[in-house]
Amino acid sequence: MDITLLTIVGVLLMGALAATAGALYAQFYSPSAFVGRYLAMLGEGRAADALDVPGVMVSSVDLEDAGLPATASDALLRPAALAGLTEVAVVSEEMQDGVAKVTVSYRAGAYPGTTTFRVERNGWIGVAPAWRFAQSPLAVIDLTVHGSMQFTVNGFELDKRQVSAAGAEADPAAAVPMLVFSPGVYSVSVDTAMSATPGVAVLSDSPQAGIPIELQAQPTEEFVGVVQERVDQFLAECATQQVLQPAGCPFGYTVRNRLDQLPVWSIAQSPVVTVEPDGAGWRIPVTEAVAHIDVDIKSLFDGTVYPVSEDVPFRFTGSITVLPDGTASIVVSGEQ
Incomplete structure (x- = not known):
């Protein structure tokens, strides 16, 4: 027992x-x-x-073998982006x-x-x-952001020039590959003085997968206000030129007789400017405005002098290029 x-x-x-x-x-x-x-x-x-x-x-060789960009940035492999x-x-x-x-x-x-x-x-x-x-459980987000060099991922602020293999020469319209952890959710958005977007969230749930994201930022009211101010200043400066065809300006006036005095321009109706995305930059679509000219004309036939006071409608467009320092270059051109 x-x-x-x-x-x-x-x-x-x-x-x-x-x-x-x-x-x-x-x-x-x-x-x-x-x-x-x-x-x-x-x-x-x-x-x-x-x-x-x-x-x-993972190494660059591992990424290439998985069909992923070998230059993917590791900027998001940190606590602030989780x-x-x-x-x-x-x-x-x-x-x-x-x-x-x-x-x-x-x-x-x-x-x-x-x-x-x-x-x-x-x-x-x-x-x-x-x-x-x-x-490896890491994946790659292939992010394309139109309208901004800056963006945030889960609240972590980034600049394309920081994470692109091209550095300061980064193409604003090119996709930026970035390594991320799987699993994980990544919310991408833009919130700058120039542009903003409500953002988009993606779930990285597959190891060594490529996740394409394309985001189009929209101009902020502040940015549109700055463009409006610059255009108004540009047209006001055009109006100071006492010639029939102000140089580099979208309006002018033609006469077949002789001027008795220099013309005086003014802007009778200021334009209401809007801004639209245009690839990596922005553009001002065709916009209408009205200039006004006051001038005395002398007839070549009999020497008679008569005054002209006339509204001159015109249309213009504009291109807006975001410079490396974050400022914008605005070029206005006439539209026939």
């Missing part, structure tokens, strides 16, 4: 130890636990720790050809999502297996 009892106790102890070992493995040493620790780091905003997880960081990650739960774990496929569900900000990670063996920690990502 003693031997039987000892045997039973031994079996129970072995079972308890096996169950404990299994629980410890599942909680700390399994592929699911490995993925869970990575997601916990993202949820806590520990970007640097997440990047140190084996298999997360959004909340909550309600993380392992959905399944499947081992196939030495690679574990771990599927998890979560909520990234306000968006629910599901992602499958590929995990492989990476040596041992004592008697327990260690793991690494067989495929």
